[in-house]
Amino acid sequence: MTDKHITLIGAGLVGSLTAVFLAKRGFTVDVYERRPDMRKENISAGRSINLALANRGIHPLEKAGLMDDVWPMLTTMKGRMIHDKTGQCHLQPYGQRPEEVIYSVPRADLNKLCMTAAEQHGNVTIHFNHKCNRVDFENNTVELEDTLTNTVFEKPFTRIIGTDGSASSVREAIHERTSSHNFVEPLGHGYKELTIPRGQQNKFQIEEQALHIWPRGGFMVIALPNKDGSFTVTLFMPNEGPVSFSEINNEQKLKDFFAQEFPDALPLLPNLVEEYFENPTGNLATVRCKPWHYQDKAIIIGDAAHAIVPFHGQGMNCGFEDAWELTQQIDQHGDEWIRIFSNTDSQRYTNGNAIADMAIENYIEMRDSVNDPVFRLKKELSFELEKRWPTLFIPRYSMVMFHRLPYSEAQARGKIQQEILSQLVEDKTQVEQVDFKLAEKLIHDKLSEFVFTH
Numbered sequence: 190m191t192d193k194h195i196t197l198i199g200a201g202l203v204g205s206l207t208a209v210f211l212a213k214r215g216f217t218v219d220v221y222e223r224r225p226d227m228r229k230e231n232i233s234a235g236r237s238i239n240l241a242l243a244n245r246g247i248h249p250l251e252k253a254g255l256m257d258d259v260w261p262m263l264t265t266m267k268g269r270m271i272h273d274k275t276g277q278c279h280l281q282p283y284g285q286r287p288e289e290v291i292y293s294v295p296r297a298d299l300n301k302l303c304m305t306a307a308e309q310h311g312n313v314t315i316h317f318n319h320k321c322n323r324v325d326f327e328n329n330t331v332e333l334e335d336t337l338t339n340t341v342f343e344k345p346f347t348r349i350i351g352t353d354g355s356a357s358s359v360r361e362a363i364h365e366r367t368s369s370h371n372f373v374e375p376l377g378h379g380y381k382e383l384t385i386p387r388g389q390q391n392k393f394q395i396e397e398q399a400l401h402i403w404p405r406g407g408f409m410v411i412a413l414p415n416k417d418g419s420f421t422v423t424l425f426m427p428n429e430g431p432v433s434f435s436e437i438n439n440e441q442k443l444k445d446f447f448a449q450e451f452p453d454a455l456p457l458l459p460n461l462v463e464e465y466f467e468n469p470t471g472n473l474a475t476v477r478c479k480p481w482h483y484q485d486k487a488i489i490i491g492d493a494a495h496a497i498v499p500f501h502g503q504g505m506n507c508g509f510e511d512a513w514e515l516t517q518q519i520d521q522h523g524d525e526w527i528r529i530f531s532n533t534d535s536q537r538y539t540n541g542n543a544i545a546d547m548a549i550e551n552y553i554e555m556r557d558s559v560n561d562p563v564f565r566l567k568k569e570l571s572f573e574l575e576k577r578w579p580t581l582f583i584p585r586y587s588m589v590m591f592h593r594l595p596y597s598e599a600q601a602r603g604k605i606q607q608e609i610l611s612q613l614v615e616d617k618t619q620v621e622q623v624d625f626k627l628a629e630k631l632i633h634d635k636l637s638e639f640v641f642t643h
């Protein structure tokens with residue numbers, strides 16, 4: 190094992206992109222992936238068929254030289270299409286500039302593209318059907334299991350990067366050797382994927398350029414468009430309780446539930462019953478841990494370090510930012526691995542926590558607040574404040590989705606902005622009634638100049 194050799198565990202989205210960056214820098218990389226090669230076998234891509242890709246994820250893909258191939262995969266989503274119980278819809282735009290949109294991307298296609306791009310460099314080998322059971326930092330070996338033959342063997346490593354997702358084996362090994370914290374916080378809510386098939390002549394049956402939401406307080410349905418005219422639909426609801434996966438447990442209850450709560454979605458879901466009972470119910474949890482690295486030997490990034498709930502559509506985007514941060518540290522510090530790992534850890538840790546918090550808050554916003562008149566007034570006002578003071582006030586959603594300032598800064602600024610908005614809308618029902626002199630004073634007093642990172 191030379192210093193130019195990296196062992197990478199997990200060839201998911203973050204692992205494959207990391208392998209591309211490492212390959213471009215001349216590293217020899219052995220990637221161990223427990224699943225079969227999805228380019229050869231028809232396996233599910235895992236959780237969520239499609240994902241929201243935003244600026245933070247696009248930037249590293251650009252740096253890896255992959256965006257030319259990614260653009261054709263994308264479907265633009267300009268805002269949230271809110272469906273109320275009577276079937277009425279209204280669009281809440283995500284931003285106020287033409288470029289302030291997000292994109293739906295098929296997980297499997299993006300993953301395959303990154304894997305192929307990594308392998309094309311010639312110095313990356315992805316060993317499929319190889320599960321990492323254990324990392325031994327005493328002897329610098331990794332215990333691997335060939336899942337086709339059930340053979341278990343050890344491989345030496347010099348440096349290891351854990352991109353093995355939310356149940357990371359590398360995280361466990363790091364935390365066995367450090368007196369640190371490693372928490373998995375279950376949300377108590379799960380999800381189920383359903384499908385709105387494409388319509389006649391391959392047309393979309395509902396507005397194509399939107400992320401559709403049926404918000405219902407304690408639960409919700411969302412739908413993201415796919416290039417082929419279909420939508421991937423996700424039902425999010427509690428695991429237990431009066432409206433829950435455990436309660437809605439037979440065909441009649443399911444049909445009654447959809448007829449009552451999502452009447453306009455029901456006719457669009459011809460396979461509702463089969464999909465609900467045959468598709469797995471996914472679990473949702475937040476992983477918070479520290480440290481993310483062990484000496485100069487190992488680091489975890491992506492969901493392995495910070496699995497978050499999916500309501501800000503940022504898990505992958507954040508993981509791609511981690512991969513780019515690690516790459517920049519390698520570029521700056523050459524073979525000073527202790528610095529590379531500890532800098533990446535300290536740069537990304539608070540950001541991982543910040544987006545984890547904001548993602549949980551966004552669940553409440555998506556399933557509930559979007560229908561609230563005060564929320565809508567604040568949203569309209571925040572666009573107006575951004576128009577008037579664009580270097581000082583940027584709506585939090587926009588800071589997270591359209592800009593690349595650190596998540597922790599978006600969270601801190603967002604908190605102050607929320608206080609300002611609450612003060613300004615008190616007893617108001619329309620933006621025209623807001624005192625903009627007071628707005629100017631509050632914004633100048635409380636918010637520093639925004640540092641743009643484009």
Ligand SMILES: Cc1cc2nc3c(=O)[nH]c(=O)nc-3n(C[C@H](O)[C@H](O)[C@H](O)COP(=O)(O)OP(=O)(O)OC[C@H]3O[C@@H](n4cnc5c(N)ncnc54)[C@H](O)[C@@H]3O)c2cc1C
Binds near residue numbers: 204321471
């Ligand atoms: C319902 C849902 C919707 C989501 N929507 C969005 C979205 O819209 N936008 C967004 O940015 N993010 C979204 N996310 C989050 C996103 O899916 C994750 O953040 C992203 O997949 C993380 O990538 P990763 O490579 O770190 O981990 P993973 O995608 O989990 O990949 C880990 C890889 O490691 C492999 N592996 C695991 N254990 C081992 C082992 N012991 N040995 C070898 N290999 C192993 C796995 O097979 C897998 O290939 C969503 C998540 C969910 C659940």
